[in-house]
Amino acid sequence: QVQLQESGPGLVRPSETLSLTCTVSGGSVSSGSHYWNWIRQPPGKRLEWIGYIYQTGDSNVNPSLKNRVTMSVDGSTNHFSLRLTSVTAADTAIYYCARQRKSGWFEGIDIWGQGTVVTVSP
Amino acid sequence: DIHVTQFPSSLSASVGDRVTITCRASQSIHSWLAWYQQKPGKAPKLLIYQASTLESGVPSRFSGSGSGTEFTLTISSLQPDDFATYHCQHYNSYPWTFGQGTKVEIK
Numbered sequence: 001q002v003q004l005q006e007s008g009p010g011l012v013r014p015s016e017t018l019s020l021t022c023t024v025s026g027g028s029v030s031s032g033s034h035y036w037n038w039i040r041q042p043p044g045k046r047l048e049w050i051g052y053i054y055q056t057g058d059s060n061v062n063p064s065l066k067n068r069v070t071m072s073v074d075g076s077t078n079h080f081s082l083r084l085t086s087v088t089a090a091d092t093a094i095y096y097c098a099r100q101r102k103s104g105w106f107e108g109i110d111i112w113g114q115g116t117v118v119t120v121s122p
Numbered sequence: 123d124i125h126v127t128q129f130p131s132s133l134s135a136s137v138g139d140r141v142t143i144t145c146r147a148s149q150s151i152h153s154w155l156a157w158y159q160q161k162p163g164k165a166p167k168l169l170i171y172q173a174s175t176l177e178s179g180v181p182s183r184f185s186g187s188g189s190g191t192e193f194t195l196t197i198s199s200l201q202p203d204d205f206a207t208y209h210c211q212h213y214n215s216y217p218w219t220f221g222q223g224t225k226v227e228i229k
Contacts, residue, residue, distance in 0.1 A: 046221065046223060047209060047211070047223075048219075049211075049217055049218040049220070060216055062216075063216075096166075105172075106154070107156075107175075108168040109156065109158075109166075109211075110168045112166060113165065114165055
């Protein structure tokens with residue numbers, strides 16, 4: 001059974017960089033049938049797709065965050081990561097890592113981590 | 123960006139009721155839409171993808187329909203475990219976006 005687990009600091013200072021890691025167990029980030037996503041949910045707001053990365057390192061990032069986001073994937077340690085620079089209070093949210101299936105075309109986001117709360121505050 | 127609007131934003135219903143939630147996209151997304159269920163403090167759970175394909179293990183009382191810009195999620199007979207918030211998400215083009223959620227509460 002595939003499980004995802006986010007890890008990283010719960011508090012980040014404004015203007016600093018948020019770094020999160022998602023560890024995959026029971027499966028492999030090198031799977032050719034899956035894309036590895038980051039999604040966040042600010043308090044009281046809708047879910048926001050941040051972007052995804054594929055095993056090859058190819059990624060797609062929400063244009064609203066593109067200049068601040070870097071994603072990476074590491075097959076040797078079976079994890080993928082998110083870096084978000086120059087954070088502000090607007091980046092306060094629950095951050096989820098999640099797996100999306102693709103078999104010819106994209107299917108749903110079928111496996112989610114439990115989420116990690118990140119607060120941006122001085 | 124394609125904007126996705128859900129309605130209603132909340133509803134009250136009783137066990138056994140038939141419940142319908144609507145998701146409307148600002149332009150055609152063909153059938154590239156998924157529905158998720160989220161309970162407080164938990165991650166979303168995939169219910170339906172490609173507008174009408176039921177995810178494995180999801181009860182058959184859940185169904186999805188629609189194409190183009192208008193989609194519906196139907197729960198044929200609401201069960202106690204179904205009280206939650208439901209989200210739609212399009213994946214037709216980037217960026218993928220979510221609806222604002224529909225909270226289903228006990229009447």
